[in-house]
Amino acid sequence: MSKVVTMKEAIAEYIKDGQSILISAFSINQGYAFAHEIIRQKKKNLTLIRSSGDILADQMIGAGCVGKVISPYVWNPTGPSSAYCFRRAMEKGIPHKVELEEFSFGAFCMAIYAAAHGLPFMPTYPLEGTGIFQHRSILGEDKVRVIESPFSGEKVCLVKPLIPEVCLVHVQRADAEGNAQMWGPLGDVRGTANAGKRIIVSAEEIVDQAIILKEPYKTIVPGFRVAAVVHEPWGAHPSDVFEHYYRDIWFQAGYAEASKTVEGFQKFMDEWVYGVENRAEYLKKLGTKKQEELRWRGQDNGKFHSL
Amino acid sequence: MSKVVTMKEAIAEYIKDGQSILISAFSINQGYAFAHEIIRQKKKNLTLIRSSGDILADQMIGAGCVGKVISPYVWNPTGPSSAYCFRRAMEKGIPHKVELEEFSFGAFCMAIYAAAHGLPFMPTYPLEGTGIFQHRSILGEDKVRVIESPFSGEKVCLVKPLIPEVCLVHVQRADAEGNAQMWGPLGDVRGTANAGKRIIVSAEEIVDQAIILKEPYKTIVPGFRVAAVVHEPWGAHPSDVFEHYYRDIWFQAGYAEASKTVEGFQKFMDEWVYGVENRAEYLKKLGTKKQEELRWRGQDNGKFHSL
């Protein structure tokens, strides 16, 4: 049974105002195509869960889609620079206040692990004395609890399962049934893609199931877990996808510059999000020359040196 | 720095009487070459840790190398048949008594996870009321402890880290520095290979580092964790290795038949273990015709139907 739909259809059907959604992958394979369609459809009051907030979270916050954020950090890695919309929301409540619950990346991974593995909680690494431990918002007391180990008597921090209503994950390839393959460094994706009640996949390529069966060790989400599949080439630009394309740091730097002001951010969004109908139009705007520059070159990455 | 040594050297240097050793992989990629050399070197009183005891554990028990076993099960999957040496040890103390600590596979995986991930313990799935919970030997009270979840008040079973002194893992390929690659279904191997203080790798192929760097997502153990590397083609026969060879069920059935009696077991071991100097001689004995039959045939496995 084919589950292939357009991005517009997937977001319209599966993302509801007020839901908790997780957009998977750490730094790479970021589901920008998901985020931009969510922004175009003006979803509101989402709880956004991400291991690395990044520009993607910044844009969703700036666009006013997000009421709560659960994440270890939000930034723009190029420079590095501030995530300016995030800053404006936290410092000045622009466009509106956002409730933030911060984890260490390790504690976040453990909360996700508990969700994906049906465990009642997970131990995590010591956190007492940190700001993460002291400051609690959305999860309150349940953010981190401390017990004495029944084995050693030592203090142990526990986190409870973090189960998003919908997980969105961008992968290299999938079949029409949703068997989704990703390879290369995976960050937290094996956990974050599988932690939710429902999973939507977008993929650089939709392939015959025979391709999946040939390298089954690349599958990170089996088809039976997947509600919908979207074919979305370059769906992770300006982040990078293993064996497909490199990170567009120039685009990220441009975003940093533009988003320093509300007006600049608005202009950027008008151009790259609201002003395009879908990812295909975004790509046309990006241009074939840029795509060629960013396209994967196997074991030869030296060319970038001079860029 | 090359860490390549012979199996004889690796076992002589790194395996000491009385140690706890884990031979990794679930059912596939079983380190028979490790086990046979341990038997030839007459190591004693080992604590053998395995996710699936299998024939390998049976042989080490029958050969008198093992004082304690920590495993979820020990059997011969072909037939299925009993693991007769294991039975004799448990039922009659032949060749001597063996202390056994049994886990569910899930609880075993969690204890290994705690070890590989530096966690003070792991929660596991409910066990109260089972024989695994009631009967404790080596680990005593620490085998499974029960707490009330500080989140929900529910009962939660906890297991503590299971940290072997040495982990032995057979993989498809490694470089001389120990970067070890395995792919296909992995069972518990990512955990069990990495849980120990020291790791020894045997590999079907020793390859240039360039091969490793081309597909880094196949690496399951990074070189810096590895003490020694052994080149051991067919090192997992009669078990199977993804994209190398299939399981030799006929050999396993023959072992079941032979090992029904102490004498039969002794004769089998004289022939296949004591009577050969190393894996190369074992292979010669197995014969090239058998190797051809078992050799991987890509997506075409139909031929086995008629065997």
Next chain:
Amino acid sequence: MENFIPFEMMILTAAKQIQNGDALFVGFHWPMVASRVARRLHAPDIYCVYEGGGIERTYCPVMPNTGADLILSPHLAFAGETYETLCGFLAAGHLLISMIDAPMVDRFGNINSTCIGPYQCPKVRLAGSGGAADLGANSRKLFMLSDRTTKDGFPARVDYVTTPGYLDGYDSRIRAGFRPDTGPEMIISSLGVFKFDPVSKEAYLWGVYPNADVEKIKASVGWELKEADKLTALSTPTAEEIKVVREELDIAKSRLWKIPGRQ
């Protein structure tokens, strides 16, 4: 309609519990045969999830030795880890049903695959749990398959609880910390099909194969077997059904499986 033996009905009845499109956890032994029969008869599009980390999507012409046998490789849509299958999709509740072999199962659906006689000095030592205890803990609907027809396969109480069923019946499973949405659903055996009383959690005879002798069934289990107010008569298999079951048993035999009633 053909001649058939109850063991074949057991396999077929188990196969019929599987719906096309299901993702199910398949334990070692008869569950593997049942899933293959289902795939050929009415459920080609199922995902069979194994403890070794593989998930089988298409029919494999060869009978695997176990669910971890790499002979399955060309048919796997997913080749991951035990942490993802047994301790992942199963544990997190994403599999609707599970099947497990139940060579000795008692009146509360507890399975013993560890030892006969006292644990410390067993008369017969068996394999032990593997993932069987976890299947008992986490399966949302656990189907138990037994090829046995005598009391030693259906004791009132097993010598050792390898796979937890309803433990001592009533709410004992819940009190021991198991999730309320988990537990045994049915024992499908060569004697007939048993379900569990919603209150006492005792197994009772729910369904019988054609030509079954209910009194003989009752005499073959180790407790006073109750029966449903109205016993379900399981329908006579079609020629096609029996043909497929037998072909699958032939394929298993060619791979050295021991098949009841065959040499």
Next chain:
Amino acid sequence: MENFIPFEMMILTAAKQIQNGDALFVGFHWPMVASRVARRLHAPDIYCVYEGGGIERTYCPVMPNTGADLILSPHLAFAGETYETLCGFLAAGHLLISMIDAPMVDRFGNINSTCIGPYQCPKVRLAGSGGAADLGANSRKLFMLSDRTTKDGFPARVDYVTTPGYLDGYDSRIRAGFRPDTGPEMIISSLGVFKFDPVSKEAYLWGVYPNADVEKIKASVGWELKEADKLTALSTPTAEEIKVVREELDIAKSRLWKIPGRQ
């Protein structure tokens, strides 16, 4: 011998802490540059472990954007998961040293990379932890790198503890549940090098770069800075060392890194 600026000495001094053959955890920013300098100067055979799941084994001619940048791919010996690197090799104690950026670090080695001013209404909101809190918890020897030279980079107490150092000093870190074999080892900054008093856990000036003005250093940190009985004079860099540091900063700049003292 060449002219050099303290920032370059900071990078070089950090690089010198890395021995050939080491496996180390490399945090974002200056630790990445330091590890590249070490690899070129004296430690080609190191394993750089990143939170994104990659482990770098050979020198990458391109400066990665972050440790997760796939431009590193041809140089990775391992491309796994955060669960294996940050929550695996680091947490289980298999990495001898770690390096982390420390833009604001206090006298007990606590780093703030979350916010300036009150948490609820920050004057400046920064990125937040990422793996920084875990590095503070699990690093066996944590080297902290700071390009700062003024009091706001070295407050007596940070506004927010993102990366736990010795918390309130003395045994407060142990009492909070951290392992005794973990914790900050050194602050390597553009001011000089600080170590921690074994008892009070307060940072003191341990080493100075050539031509350093100790009184100026003391005036540049937010607490009354103690100094070692005998200050270590860090040696003047060789021409080759400074050349490599500058080349690496050039490469970083070509990839849009902001470099102190350059436009």
